[in-house]
Amino acid sequence: MNYLNETIDSLNDKLKSGAVSADQLAKDTIANIKKTDEKINAFITVDEDAKPAEDLDFNNKLAGVPIAIKDNIITNGLKTTAASHILYNFEPVYESTVVAKLKAAQATIIGKTNMDEFAMGSSTETSYFGDTKNPWNLNKVPGGSSGGSAAAVASGEVVAALGSDTGGSIRQPASFNGIFGIKPTYGRVSRWGLIAFASSLDQIGVMSKRVKDSAEVLNVIAGADDRDATVSEKEVPDYTSFLDKDVKGLRVAVPKEYMSDAVEEGVRKAVEAQIELLRANGAIINEVSLPHTKYVVPTYYIIASSEASANLERYDGIRYGYRAEAKNLDEVFLKSRSEGFGDEVKRRIMLGSFALSAGAYDKFFLQAAKVRTLICQDFDKIFEDNDVIVGPVSTETAFDLNSEISDQIKMYNNDILTISANMAGIPAASVPAGLSETTGMPVGFQIMAKRFDEGHVFQVADFIERSNKFYEQTPAGLED
Ligand SMILES: NC(=O)C[C@H](N)C(=O)O
Structure with missing residues (x-):
């Protein structure tokens, strides 16, 4: 089964009418993933025993629908590695809240997708389990860190997948793969069972080819959770109620810093076309300024790395995961961590430990925390007179495999347009804007709104999807 021409609604119809059984759907999905993954390597683990829930109730839109999960989200009894050697054999004994909610809605969890190790990266090239390839061009990266989820959706392996976004990890791969991806408001979706990278920035979200499919999945996974004190008790609206609307009178802000010369021409043109x-x-288009944009990359990398250095202390070779051969306890810690973590993860642990150390704390971590407040204030000010902020997701389209991974500064700078939404905790999405005239690869259009205003994000994304119909195009890289 390939999902390029399917939606959750079309699958629900087929299952309801008996045109296909949920058992058969799971089997066909696995067969297709195996075939497609020979080319793109989107999955770390496929659950060969995946079975639909019993007594399916097709009033649940997700009943019997196979969904893929990024491999930093805990799945009870199904290997969860965060694409790291240090967790290469980790089989959780509990369930993340989002997966528990998907299962309660009777979705079939089909497997775990590839990603950058511990979500640190923008190309899925830091994975311990090999690179994922971009279905539009197999020589290009799928973006990251949720590159496996994005490639799985873009190639039709699944209709929807969960991702996580700390500094752009849902939106940038969505843009590189020509699909939709939404990072909800910080506190909209429970992080219980998300393997923590930077806890004040991490958020689970949804990736799908069509906007409505993400709205339907978000309806299921959003909402309060006793196990995560940062999740809001706010009522979850029906996100599909924001679709099929026009944009008359909508106040749309375009930050001038997001349309600078740093943005590749093909990206800028495609984004400008959506604004027009x-x-x-x-819609009323207002040019605005996000004056602290030039500080967001260093601020993010100090805050995210500091939080990561603390969160990753738990991997000690004792409790779970990889344990190196060692002569004494000190050596267990040292060798397990040295051999278990990849270079990028080690780099961030060192950077973060330094930023938090006694002599450096005030100058780096504290300063970054203060700048973060200024970045948040930039957004609050714009939202006083605007409903959404729009612009590109990334300064460029998907780049060649192995072309940028050794240049950390370039890789980090690529995140300049996505990081701010995480710092401000606001919802943000990428919807396809077409193919770049210069590179022929997909371009993403970013839409951000006030905290808990996912509604406006869905409204604009759906309007753009209905207008440019990008979903009619199929990824060229998969043709034989
Ligand atoms: N995790 C993310 O959201 C991706 C970001 N590029 C990072 O490496 O931190």
């Missing part, structure tokens, strides 16, 4: 589309349909 909104204008032509009655």
Whole structure:
């Protein structure tokens, strides 16, 4: 079964009418993943025994629908590695809240997708389990860190997948693969069972080819959870109620810093075309400024690495995961961590430990925390007179495999347009804007809104999807 021309609604119809059984759907999905993954390596683990829930109730839109999960989200009894050697054999004995909610809605969990190790990266090239390839061009990266989820959706292996986004990890791969991806408001979706990278920034979200599919999955996974005190008790609206609307009178802010010369021409043109589309349909376009944009990359990498250095202390070779051969206890810690973590993870642990150390704390961590407040204030100010902020997701389209991974500064700078939404905790999405005239690869259009205003994000994304119909295009890299 390939999902390129399916939606959750079309699958629900087929299952309801008996045109296909949920058992058969799971089997066909696994067979297709195995075939497609020979080319793209989107999955770390496929659950060969995946079975639909019993007594399916097709009033649940997700009943019997196979869904893929990023491999940093805990799945009870199904290997969860965060794409790291240090967790290469880790089989959790509990369930993450999002997966428990998907199972309660009777979705079939089909497997775990590839990613950058512990979500640290923007190309899925830091995975211990090999690179994922971009279905639009197999010589290009799928982006990251949720590159496996994005490639799985873009190639039609699944209709929807969960990802996580700390500094752009859902939106950037969604943009590189020509699909939709949404990072909800910080506190909208429980992080219980998400393997922590930077706890004040991490958020679980959804990736799918079509906007409505993500709205339907978010309906299921959002909402309060006793196990995560950072999740809001706010009622979860029906996100599909924001679809099929026009954009007349909508106040749309375009930050001038997001349309600078640093943005590749093909990306800028595709993004400008969507802005013109909104204008032509009655939206009010306002040029605005996010003056602290030039500080977001260093601020993010100090905060995220500091939190990571503390969160990753738990991997000690004793309790779970990889344990190196050693002569004494000190050596167990030292060798397990040295051999278990990859270079990028070690780099961030060292950077973060330094930023938190006695002599450096005030100058780095504290300073970064203060700048973060200024970044948040930039957004609050714009949202006083605007409903959404739009612009590109990334300064470029998917780049060649092995072309940027050894240049950390370049890799980090690539995140400049996505990181701020995490620092401000606001919802943000990427919706396809077409193919770049210069590279022929997909371009993503970013939409951000106030905290807990996913509604406006869905409204604009759905409007753009209906207008440019990018979903009619199929990824060229998979043709034989
Ligand atoms: N995790 C993310 O959201 C991706 C970001 N590029 C990082 O490496 O931190």
